[in-house]
Amino acid sequence: MRVAGGLALALLAAGCVAPTGPPPAPGPRPVSPAPAPTTAPAPPAIEGMAVQGGLVAGRAQPGAMLTLDGKPVRVAADGRFILGFDRDAAPSALLVQQASGAPPAEVRISVAPRAWRLEPVDAPYRAGRTSAEFDALRPAELAQITAARTRQTDAAGWRQRFAWPAHGRQSGWFGAQRIYQGKPGSYHSGADVAVPTGTPVVAPADGVVILATPAPFTLEGNLLLIDHGMGLSSALMHLSRIDVAVGDHVRQGQPVALSGATGRATGPHLHWGLTWQGARLDPLLVVGAEPE
Known part of the structure; x- marks a missing residue:
């Protein structure tokens, strides 16, 4: 008994006392962070060939941000987008995609050059001494055009295959330029279709009217x-009558105006211009067919 009692005292002194209750529950185990994605988002894909005055479509990561040479590019919810290249676009452009949580993805786009129609004229270049009336009116006209093109609407015509707004003989070509004794003049910014005054003009694709002049402008007429x-807009010029108003939604093929010869025009015709975020485009490339 003395041995047993001494052993009990030794155990108590050492702190080795048998537990009187159930063992404590184990604490939470540390959670390891989820492994990082092993693949980066795919870079934006371009459909077709980029060319001066042309328009191409593409697809990016939904929700990503795009820039073309540092300028923002609008991207639809499904990742679709379009890019336009001006008549004088540089030989290449840099498209950058920034998706959430991923490094930037860059795509270098080669822009094919084009041979433009040049018309030598054996006469001195005349920039033109404008009248006081023109000088007074033109700044306000340009301001209206600029303001209209900054509007963003819910239009989705950019997804469609465009159609000619009028049918007739093509009388003016995009990019054509006169050379006055070696000095280049301004180039033609659209496609002209020779049609009689009063010919119906239709919407080349679905859209929203962002400008309908109440009176003819000095150069564009009605x-x-x-x-x-997505930054793509049509300009229909020299009209004799406009049959829609700002804010109207129009459908492809819907009559919207009548052709004429208002503004600076040598005869009745329709001038159709296309722009994408300020870049002037060749309607012939977008439509892909002659107007006849």
Whole structure:
């Protein structure tokens, strides 16, 4: 008994006392962080060939941000987008995609050059001494055009295959330029279709009217601007009558105006211009067919 008692005292002194209750529950185990994605988002894909005055479509990561040479590019919810290249676009452009949580993805786009129609004229270049009336009116006209083209609408015509707004003989070509004794003049910014005054003009694609001039402008005459979405818009010029109003939604093929010869025009015709975020485009490339 003395041995047993001494052993009990030794155990108590050492702190080795048998537990009187259930063992404590184990604490939470540390959670390891989820492994990082092993693949980066795919870079934006371009459909077709980029060319001066042309328009191409593409697809990016939904929700990503795009820039073309540092300028923002609008991207639809499904990742679709379009890019336009001006008549004088540089030989290449840099498209950058920034998706959430991923490094930037860059795509270098080669822009094919084009041979433009040049018309030598054996006469001195005349920039033109404008009248006081023109000088007074033109700044306000340009301001209206600029303001209209900054509007963003819900138009989705940019997804469609465009159609000619009028049918007839093509009388003016995009990019054509006169050379006055070696000095280049301004180039033609659209496609002209020779049609009699009063010929119906239709919307080349779905869109929203962003400008319908109440009176003829000095150069464009009666001017109708239609936004097709994503920065792409049509300009229909020299009209004799406009039959839609700002804010109207129009459908492809819907009559919107009548052709004429208002503004600076040598005869009745329709001038159709296309722009994408300020870049002037060749309607012939977008439509892909002659107007006849």
